[in-house]
Amino acid sequence: MLLQLNNVSANYGQRQVLSSINLEIGRGEIVGLIGPNGSGKSTLMKALVGLIPSCGEISYGRQPLSSISVKQLSRHVAYVAQERDVAWDLTVERVLALGCEAVGGSVRTPKYKEQRKQIIKSLSLETIRKSSILQVSGGEKTRALLGRALMQKTPLIVADEPTAGLDPEHQLELSEIFQNLREQGTSMLVSLHDWTYAARLCTTLVMLKDGKVVACGTPEQVLTQERVQDVYRVSAQIVKTEQGPIITPAARL
């Protein structure tokens, strides 16, 4: 197991935002977190990288999070935050280098250069590698920031709404990238809003509501008509295809 959550809860002041979450992520899995706004997706992700305090057990490998230093954590998990505000006018290449430097790598070694070449290729960043991160398009920026996370060479990547603000083409492109990564053995935890997209991308889906896990399993198990109605308060149309289900919201209840 790469990551194990056992009875994890978290509070914002008096309000309980996560309660008794149990979750496991193994090698080569893409776990999708779905649920309405405010259901605790981002909070869960922040809790498991130690950005907000939580109780219960979170462990990487067999090591509990509380005993892992910030430094060590950066080798267990890489995190792509929802906020993609970069403060300075860095080049895409430089942003990638930051990921490598975070885990103590040096950008001057051949090993680093090889690694960067691969990642640039797999994320199709060749044309913009010398461009400013502040001037590339949204899709390019997402890919560049994902590239930075990949440069940390962690077995697990946590990405908070990576598809937000991307057009369909770039969403599908990202999906391919994630699939390729999985094939190379990297696991992922991503939060998503698009059911169809989630169903096609993820090996496992976890549906949250009010800070609790309401369902966990394969996309077909989780995304049922009743559950979508119950959790999202919308009726949905589900069409089964060979590539997976197509699920569209139809009407508010």
Place this chain on the structure above:
Amino acid sequence: MKNAVKMGIGAVLLACLSVSSLPACAEPDDTTAPKRVVSMNLCTDQFAMLLAQEDQLLSVSKLASDPNLSVMSDKASNFKVNYGRAEEIFLMKPDLVIAGTYTNQTTVQMLRRLGIKVVQVSPVRTLFGVASELRRLGKLLDREEKAEQIASQFETAIQHFVQGQPDEKLRAGVYYANGYTAGDGSLVNELIETAGLQNIASNLGLKKTSKLPLEILILENPQLLVEGSQFSDKPALAFELLAHPALMRTLGNNGRVKVDDKFTICGLPFVTQAIEKLARESSRLGVQPK
């Protein structure tokens, strides 16, 4: 040659002093002596306390009782304190108010409008001025005899200093807070020269109170550093300069003299005490090979 110069200075000074004894004042001739006098200025306070008859002086300014600023702070406690406001002064019903030329003009005009006689005295910047101011105020207060007595005593003392000047004059630098010095045309400059020293600021052609960069002072290689007292005993960063290592290196601990500011703020007969102190330092350092 040196002696001739010395005599020359003496003669000039004497000439000045004797001119001052002529009744040259053009004050309006009041037949009756003022009986209720209020002074509003640190310097006129002390002139008034020196000259006035008992019960003639009603009130002096607040500053007159500050021992750091006033030579006569003890005596000032015998008088009512005023803060230089028209209202309080009017209520004292004075028949003569003595103020400085820098006293708040609106207050002075207000008092005049209220029918009170206000005489304004400009700051005394020369030794000659001390004696002449004594005599002028003596006449004003109807105390000419007393004034004459103090003035001639003062003149004798000055004459004594002028005649006792050394052949070799030491280079003295006056250094106040924030690097200010006293050059030509200042009272302090005259005190230093009368004490038998040469003033570096004056050699450099500086006029009145002006800034003297530390570098330039050091290059003039002063033998004596004349410091003001710390104006008041309250500390301030402004005095840090006086402890600069460059000064310590040039002068050591020996060549410093502190002249209390209360002796130099106002041109009063008390300036002789400052001259005395400077002259003593001058002869003390003069005998030692520097």
Place this chain on the structure above:
Amino acid sequence: MKYTSDAVLIWALSIITATLFLASLMLGAADLSLPQLINAALSTQDTPVSTVLWEIRVPRALLGVITGATLGLSGAVLQGLLRNPLAEPGLIGVSSSASLGAVIAIYTGITLTMPFALPIFALASAGIAAALLPLLAGGRGQTLTLILAGVAISSIATALTSLALNLSPNPFAAMEIVFWMLGSLNDRSMQHLYIIAPFIMVGWGLLFVTGKGLNALSLGEETAHTMGVSLPTLRFCAIAGTAASVGAVTAVTGTIGFIGLIVPHLLRKMVDDEPARLLLPSALAGACLLTLADIAVKLFGPQSNLKLGVLTALVGAPFFLWLILKQRRALI
């Protein structure tokens, strides 16, 4: 490639700093020729010229270099920490608090009995401000609240300084206001440097280790955390380092503004906008700029009584304006 360009930049700035340092030694209120100065520097005899050189000009030039370097470095660090190009040491209240401490030390009279009290009070006061900052900003220490807390501390310290000077019985208070508000290197001595040297060293040390963390922080606070950067440690180094070094120089020179703001901007493009690579060049360029400003002050002559801080503000304020306009264009 960029590493060689960094080395070129650092060497160039070092050479300019050294040149300006020497130029500053040659200039002063007194008109001393180069041969005179060289003679004085080489001879072991104690002449007025050597006194002027060693006791007045050398400390002043050194102080200029150290102050400029401190301001430039901490400006670069704070801009990185707050992810804001308008940040500077004055913004987080350290300079004004140091001034307040110095003013308190002077007016309570402690400096008369303990000459070391002044820098210690200034530093302690800067330290208190630095400690209050995260408390006021809240546990998570968000950037915006950090800036707001800094502005609040800064205004309180300025108000208290004015109050102390206002209530001071000393007639020189007005001149003191001028000194603490405007800053000057005039006639500071070697003793001042000895007193503040340890704090400068510690401060610089803390500031220089922030480089890697600042780089990661350019991707955001949350991202930086997951990149192995301990944000509390990073904040501590940046703020404590600023408090120690800027507090120390402020204790001796008063508040000198704008250097910490301008310098990182002048260099940012040369180091590809990378916070870590900005640090050393900013320190060197700060030293250059402040020494240059001090040379200008000297050229205006002693009688002009122009204060160093006024000059930096005169140059800095229009620059600040330009920066705002540039930011505004970037927003549109």
